[in-house]
Amino acid sequence: MIPSHADPGLAELLDSLPADRVITDPDRMAGYRWDRARAPEVGTPLAVVRATSTEDVQAAVRFAARHAIPVVPRGAGSGLSGGSSAVDGCLVVSTERMCDIEVDPVTRTLVTGPGALNAQVKAAAAAHGLWYPPDPSSYEFCSIGGNVATNAGGLCCVKYGVTTDYVLGLTVVLADGTAVELGGPRLKDVAGLSLTKLFVGSEGTLGIVTRIVLRLIPAQRIPSTLVATFAALDAAAEAVLAITRRMRPSMLEFMDKVSINAVEDVTRMGLDRGAEAMLVIQTDEPAGHAAVEIADMSRLCEEHGATEVFSTDEAETGEMFVTARRMAIPAVEQKGSLLLEDVGVPLPRLGALVRGIEEISRARDIVVAVIAHAGDGNTHPLVVFDPTDPGQTARAQAAYGEIMDLAIALDGTITGEHGVGRLKKPWLGSYLGDDALALNHRVKQALDPQGILNPGAVF
Amino acid sequence: MIPSHADPGLAELLDSLPADRVITDPDRMAGYRWDRARAPEVGTPLAVVRATSTEDVQAAVRFAARHAIPVVPRGAGSGLSGGSSAVDGCLVVSTERMCDIEVDPVTRTLVTGPGALNAQVKAAAAAHGLWYPPDPSSYEFCSIGGNVATNAGGLCCVKYGVTTDYVLGLTVVLADGTAVELGGPRLKDVAGLSLTKLFVGSEGTLGIVTRIVLRLIPAQRIPSTLVATFAALDAAAEAVLAITRRMRPSMLEFMDKVSINAVEDVTRMGLDRGAEAMLVIQTDEPAGHAAVEIADMSRLCEEHGATEVFSTDEAETGEMFVTARRMAIPAVEQKGSLLLEDVGVPLPRLGALVRGIEEISRARDIVVAVIAHAGDGNTHPLVVFDPTDPGQTARAQAAYGEIMDLAIALDGTITGEHGVGRLKKPWLGSYLGDDALALNHRVKQALDPQGILNPGAVF
Known part of the structure; x- marks a missing residue:
């Protein structure tokens, strides 16, 4: 059934789509092989389809289905788990050109193509005094389609939830090329199975999302910010528990000594290089109450041994610290190549x-x-290593696995918001257990019996 | 394969479970045939299993699977769509005895059996200063398992979301009797498909939920309340839009003239019998800001022609109006039998x-x-009719269907929070469309190939 990669009926694909949609030139295709995880084992695509519409995606998937060719969906290529790594002979279906956004301020919903960047979605909402909360650190260069595919999170999720909490409806192209509309601009809808929710976080393994209906909320108030440093990791962790037990900060971020120093190396903003941990906390409660919360949180940090506590209700100063936190990944990246973990545990x-x-x-x-x-x-x-040093590379890879094993042992997850992709797949079974893994496979098999959708990712 | 109902191997079932778990006496079984929808066409169960554990549910489902006997899961029997109506020869699996609740205030999670009432879950959380928000009007007598099965909503959902937004993990007994654990007390987890979310709202057609992990949030502040009456329906609807466009009330309820009068008949609390519409609105923002929001909302109601506006920051007075709203269904029920609709539309x-x-x-x-x-x-x-009057009954049933047709025509849904059950099934296809319906069937088929789980509901 699978044609050789040399003769895959490319002519048929070119016939079924306008010429500007299909790239087959190897040099131009190179930019579509890797995502941000830079997984070493990427394949060479047969072709890249730069879809402009649901119909384009359908044409590509129908072609792939006829010839049992793997399809690798791709948004902005900013994924951190290798979920968009090309596989040999695949059709990369890029949604980067599908980025129209329409806001309905009365329904407080937004309809967008999957290729729009998270930041563009936020900006479109903001133009109407509205807010799309989920904010991955990569929000300026990650696509909303990728956010849906991974059920992406971010910094404000501690109060405002993750991507799935804002997805009201999807148009999805299934493995046979059928386009199906699920949900819509209705705030409550329980008619039929929760299939919209099933596709969120499915990492392109069940279908390709071509249109997204998002729920918006009124614009966030300007937050007040608290920064606290600690001489001991445990003290910072205990302060986190004391805070979340009582209130709902709109941000509660942690940086350890290595990341503090990496950011300070880049910014020279005067962070305490000697601190073992730093918390960056925000509250977006109304002004009077925000002041109360900031005072309470300051006290809790001090009670748990904070060495320094600083707070401000000035937006710009607060944003400086948030930017410092957002810069941590690029700053650490300057020290070497990264293996980027995403493990999560129950708070205690x-x-x-x-x-x-x-x-x-x-x-x-x-x-x-x-x-x-x-x-x-x-x-x-962030596991830092020098890829030209084979010994260090091996030790980094071992550490990467051991951190996931540790998370599982602590009743935690191997991925909180980046997805399993190709890099974390070896750990999925030991995390889920046999029965849950089998159930995952059963749903995958039902929706993609040929196994052409993003093969090698998750499953 | 299907044994006759007269000889279904009951002895085998009785062998596989302790005696106190199984009811076969027709009189005792009668209480397990109907749910609150009182659907006229209910069947007679073969037996009722009153499970006390996941293992009991597994034993019951394994027996059913061996003999291809239908299984109808049942919580508190308060469902409004006939989702728990017995079918002939079925095994009713009741979870009413599985009601242990454990709260972990540090993780801010709660683990409960499906049989606990929503009110019991709320009370257990409140004992630790925490809150489980979803609040169906029936919260005092609906089970949390039923809430999960229907993805139930309620009054506070306008700000705080619906059941699925609080479900972090589930134990589910599948159609072959396997028990699978999905999710857990982790606030973010994207490892594998979003199967926890798939089971929420699946109305017992994919598996039976035996254990639920819920996310809690800090206790709600005492809300301030605004009540506004209108001489025209459209004026009230416009006021709703004006409010939701700008802020996030923690409750925004509507009553029309018929329901106002039905409640006034029962309570004699002095509601305006002449009003065409009444809004009951709450905000739970911190005190100072709540006063600002109440003032803004009062102004918006007045600008949209409210005939009377009353507000209070006193909990007891506010609760009186909320109770009036919650009493609407029982109050209208005094006028006759009800066909209870649950249609939703995009806000405009x-x-x-x-x-x-x-x-x-x-x-x-x-x-x-x-x-x-x-x-x-x-x-x-609420469609009111006298069941002893065949003409009126027929007209009521016709109206019931026409209201769903109308909702579909307005780009709305046939059910926002009660579920499809058996009563709304005839409208599901025209709402979802062929492709989405086929996808629903495909998932159902994959998870329950014998079709034994709640047959006749949804599908």
């Missing part, structure tokens, strides 16, 4: 996770920087 | 929906009371 295990990561780092003699959406228990250990 | 269509219902009521010469979670566009038209 946060301290144990961070301490365990420190032990792995020491035992493997490898630098690991830890940043975290602490209020969600979702951490991003 | 709310006025058109309510006006259209009025027209149907007039054309069919049948009383229809309308209450609505107006801020969500989710309405509950």
Whole structure:
């Protein structure tokens, strides 16, 4: 059934789509082989389809289905788990050109193509005094389609939830090329199975999302910001628990010593290089109450041994610290190549996770920087290594696996918001267990019996 | 394969479960045949299993699977769509005895059996200063398992979301008796498909939920309350839009003249019998800001022609109006039997929906009371009829269908929070369309190939 890659009926594909939609030139295709995970084992696509509409995606998938050719969907290519890595002989279906956005301020919904960037979606909403909350650190260069595919999170999710909480409807092209509309601009709808929710987070393995209906909320108030440094990791973790137990900050971020120093190297903004941990916390409650919360949180940080506590209700100063946190990944990246983790644990295990990561780092003699959406228990250990040093590379890879094993042992997850992709697939089974894994496979099999949708990712 | 109902191997079932778990006496079984929808065509069960554990449910489902016997899962029997109506020869699996609740205030999660009542879940959370928001009007007598099965909503959902937004994990017994654990006490988790979300709202057609992990949030502040009456339906609908466009009330409820009068008949609390519509609105913002919002909302109601506006920041007085709203269904029930609708529309269509219902009521010469979670566009038209009058019964049934047809025509849904069950099944296809319906069937087929789980409901 599978044609050789040399003769895959390319002419048939070119016939079924306008010429500007299809790239077959290897040099131009090169930019579509990797995502941000830079997975070493990527394949060479047969062709790249730069779809402009649901119909284009349907034509591409129908062609792929007829010839049992793998289809790798792709948004902005900013994925961190290799979910958009090309496989040999595949059709890469890029949605980067599908980026029209329409806002309905009365229904408080927004309809967008999957290729629009998260930042563009936010901006379109903001033009009407509205807000699309989910905010991955990569919001300026990640696509909303990728956000839906991975059920992406971000910094404000501790109060405002993740992508799935805002997706009201989807148009999805299924494995046989059928386009199906699920949900719509209705705030409550329980007619039939929750299929919209099933496609969110399915990483392109069940269908390709071509249109997204999002729920918006009124614009966020300007938040007040609190920054606290700690001389001990556990003290910071305990402060997090004390805060989330009582209130709902709109941001509760953690940086360890390595990431603080990496950011300070780049910004020279005067961060405390000696601190073991730093928390960046915001509240967006109305002004009077925000002041109360900031005072309460300051007190809780101090009670848990904070060495320094600084707060401001000035937007610009606060944003400086948030930017520092957002810069952590690029700043650490300057130290070497990264293996980017995304492990999460139940909140009370946060301290144990961070301490365990420190032990792995020491035992493997490898630098690991830890940043975290602490209020969600979702951490991003960044394993730093020099790819030209085979010994170090091997130790980094070992540490990468051990951190996921540690998370599982702490009743945690191997991925909180980046997705399984291709890089974390080996750990999925031991996380889910046999029965849940089998159930995943059963749903996949039902929706994609030929297994052409993003093969090698998740499953 | 299907044994006769007279000889279904009951002895085998009785062997596989302790004696106190199984009811076969017809008189005792009678209480398990109907749910609150009182669907006329209910069947007679073969037996009722009153499960006390996941293992009991597994034993019951394994028995059913071996003999291809239908299984009808049942919580508190408060369903409004006939989703728990018994079918002939079925095994009713009741979870009413599975009601243990454990709260973890540090993780801010709660683990409960499906049989616990929503009110019990709320009370267990409140004992730790925490809150489980979803609040169906039936919260005092509906089970949390039923809430999960239907993805139930309620009054606070306009700000706080519906059941699925709070479900972090589930234990589910599948159609072959396997028990699978999905999700858990992790606030963010994207490892594998979103199967937890798939089971929420699946109305017992994909599996039986035996354990639920819920997310909690800090206790709600005491809300301030605004009540506004209007001389015209459209004016009230416009006021709703003006409010939701700008702010996020924690409750935004609508009652029409018929329901106002029905409640006034029972309570004699002095509601305006002449008003065409009444809005009951709450905000739970911090005190200072709540006063600002109440003032803004009062002004918006007045600008849209409210005849009377009353507000209070006193909890007891506010609760009186909320209770009036919650009493609407039982109050209207005193006028006759009810066909209870649950249609929802995109917010700007709310006025058109309510006006259209009025027209149907007039054309069919049948009383229809309308209450609505107006801020969500989710309405509950109550079609009142005398079941001893065949002509009126037929007109009521015709109106019931026409209201769903109207909702579909207005780009709305046939059910916002009650579920499809058995009563709304005939309308599901025309709402979803062929492709989405086929996709629903494909998932159902994959998870329940024998079709034993709640046959006749949804599918």
